[in-house]
Amino acid sequence: MASLNDYLLVSGLLFAIGLSGVVLRRNIIVVFMCLELMLSAANLTLVAFSRFHGSNGLPDYNGQMLVFFVITVAAAEVAVGLAIIVALYRARQTISTDDLTSMRG
């Protein structure tokens, strides 16, 4: 059986991979995907704590509620973010973070 530390290690590694993608990649859509990876790593931590610190013989469902809300907020964030990317692309014809240095339209 995997222990809590195994889950935390795997989730921390996934977070580090997402962080490296946000810092290293220049394509803004891939940066967005890496943000999703980091949110998912946080979700894995929440579910692992929910399972290992349960009460009354059940997992702690408050943690899974937070996962539910994180997924909802992430979905809204992706929708708005991709709309902003499309608007940026229309204005500048590029989505490379090297070329997008100013927010003025």
Next chain:
Amino acid sequence: MPLYLFWFFAIVMLLGGVAVVALRNPVASALSMVASFVGLAGLFIGLNAFFVGIIQILVYAGAIMVLFIFIIMLLDLKTEEKRAPKLAPLLGGLGIVLAFTIQLIGILSKSPNVEDKPLDLTAASAHFVESSPGISAKLGAGHLPDVNLIGDVLFNGYNLPLQIVGVLLLVATVGVVVLSKRQTT
């Protein structure tokens, strides 16, 4: 979950994540993200969080991946041209990640290791006898009614946040329409 299944799903998840960062073609990155999220859903199901695992596949591996691929295709992005990577961001990024990983391993090697306790469904059944007999009966029969329990907590304990999330999604929809309509030339 048996240990070999845990490591199988964990490695699928981590390799998918590495492929998202490493592959140059954005479509390949989006498809690697699906592999990563399928591995993550496997880990969720191994943690007895069946509902969250299914939602992970439906929402992320289904809906959000389609959204990403659609936008990539709409903007007609080519593979990133081979610009020489700048050294300073590369070293900075890898340095941050390395420091983070070392901190993580340092903390985990000192923290006490909690082992997996099997779920005690009969004790849980007794706890729900008065508040919701349906859940109690299913627990007593030896099943884990994950969706019933989540619905119970969601609508009894988190009703106001649920309404607020509904408003948030509405505002996001309106925002997307406004952003897409405005012609910036």
